[in-house]
Amino acid sequence: MRSRIIMSMLSASLLAVSLLLGAGPASAAAVPPAEFGTDWHDPLTAAPPVARPHSPSCEVTLAETQFRDFTPYRGTYTPPSGCGDRWSKVVLRLDGKVKGRQFDRLGYLHVGGVEILRTSTPEPSPDGIGWSVEKDVTRYSETFRQSRDVEMLIGNVVDDTYTGVIDVKVTLTFYTGRPAHTPDRVVTLQDGTLTTPRNSERIVAEVYATGSGGGCEEFWYLTVPDPAPYSCKAAGGPYREVRITVDGRLAGIAAPFPNVWTGGWSNPFLWYVIPGPRAFDVKPITYDLTPFAGVLDDGRPHRVEVSVVGVPAGRTGWSTPVNVLLWQDAKSDHVTGRLTTHQASEPAGSPVYTPGPENRLDTEGGHRLTVAGYVDTSHGRVTTTVSRTLASTSVHRWTEDEDRDGLDATWTDDETVTVHGTGPVHTTRTQRTYTMDGTTTIGADGRLRTVLTLGDRAALVESHGGGRGAWSRLDDTYTGDAAYTTNVPREQRHAVGTTSERYRLYGSRGCYDRRLTTVQGVLTDNHDACRG
Secondary structure, three states: OOEEEEEOOHHHHHHHHHHHHOOOOOOOOOOOOOOOOOOOOOOOOOOOOOOOOOOEEEEEEEEEEEEOOOOOEEEEEOOOOOOOOOOOEEEEEEEEEEOOOOOOOEEEEEEOOEEEEEEEOOOOOOOOEEEEEEEEOHHHHHHHHOOEEEEEEEOOOOOOOOOOOEEEEEEEEEEOOOOOOOOOEEEEOEOOEEOOOOOEEEEEEEEOOEEOOOOHHHHHHHOEOOOOOOOOEOOOOOOOEEEEEEOOEEEEEEOOOOOOOOOHHHOHHHOOOOOOOOOOOOOOEEEEOHHHHHHHOOOOOEEEEEEEEOOOOOOOOEEOOEEEEEEEOOOOOOOEEEEEEEEEOOOEEOOEEEOOOEEEEEEEEEEEEEEEEEEEEOOEEEEEEEEEEEEEEEEEEEEHHHOEEEEEEEEEEEEEEEEEOOOOOEEEEEEEEEEEEEEEEEOOOOEEEEEEEEEEEEEEEEEEOOEEEEEEEEEEEEEEEEEEEOOOOHHHOOOEEEEEEEEEEEEOOEEEEEEEEEEOOEEEEEEEOOOO
8 A cells, every 4th residue: 555645726636537527618529430430438427526625635545456357356455644534535536447348347345344336347449448436435434544454356357359457546535624524433244243332323224236247137127027028037027125124124125226337238339438327336225224223232243134125036146235334422332222113014016917019017116114213312312213115117018039128117215314302303305216218129130229218316305493404406317329230240330329418416505517428439518507
């Protein structure tokens, strides 16, 4: 490990990151070729760069390595010198390069066993590409305060056909200044159990849930039950739900995000420049387990398990690593409490198959859970109520041999957390909506075309004592239309494709609205609507 002190100004830092991530001034339109060539624009997204403080900083290299196979990189993290051990922000940055031919690959990065990044890679051009990922990892500050083991893996296969070696460098930048309010502890499960400090007053689990691995669970949203004739089967159809239990009791439910990696929908030309939402930075599902604090704070290990509902017995393909974030009562050695409410509806799932020249599967699903509990802290009794409602609808249509295969689906995940202590009641409501609307067709001439729209939306509103507090609205929409000739050498595919992303984030803290467009791998539009 090595660290160095960097005096950085906010304007210079943001400009550098903006240019790398495509968040700078609108670029002049380029003239695209008639079809894809051997090179294209480096991958980028419309998402905003991580805001960086105006303060001195220290940088530490976590990993600098190449991935050729499934051998993890292992190293040692050493805290930075010269920036103290309390930071205003910690920013992770991954820079990657790959050249030749290669599939999209999934990866993770652990520090002290804590997963701080889950990612996937773009597929390269013959001439080579470079890309970068940034992530605010301030919430893991407690992990970074002492030396830790580092493990990173982007599983890869390199041979005479798939020649792309993945080069990566990952750094952490620590910013001095007023320390951020972060968890007192960040822990992982030990043999499936969790033992919390006895004075834990807030407990949040995060799960980096991904269906992946190249099998049917990578495309779980397309699975169908018997007797429907389709290549990916599941008895309950496409309904999936990520659950967490404490000592066998349901503690949290969530809708999984329908990740599409950069080889998804049988058409890599959709993703060469603009990936799908969250593909490079997989966001964890969060579960507020504070209602269970009175149960967990007895000093004993408790069984905590994560499962994915709807996965056929014996089928692999889901990864669900768990981090647990803990806030402790500094003025109490032991916080007591009790779980007071546990109400769950019966899970609903109803796939209906209609056969015909165009097969059709209509699926609806849903679930509700409300849990509440209190803890008696040094500052009084605090009651936390968590209510979560899941709903999904999908229509899957396909023809014989799957020469035409389409899906129109929507998932919603509404969550309300209410905290009632000695002061005003604090309520946070988050409404998440994920959408997927696409069709792939293969003509008699072997020409494959995919038209696809993906949506990642969220609305968040906080209130204090009935008065409105912070609020935000996110709308990240990807659209793509790409075609190529199948079963021919790469140079004979005659591939074309137009893709775009619009990322809008606005609310009480301001406005961000950026649009990207590419044609045949050339960036033709890079526009910031908030700046005009």
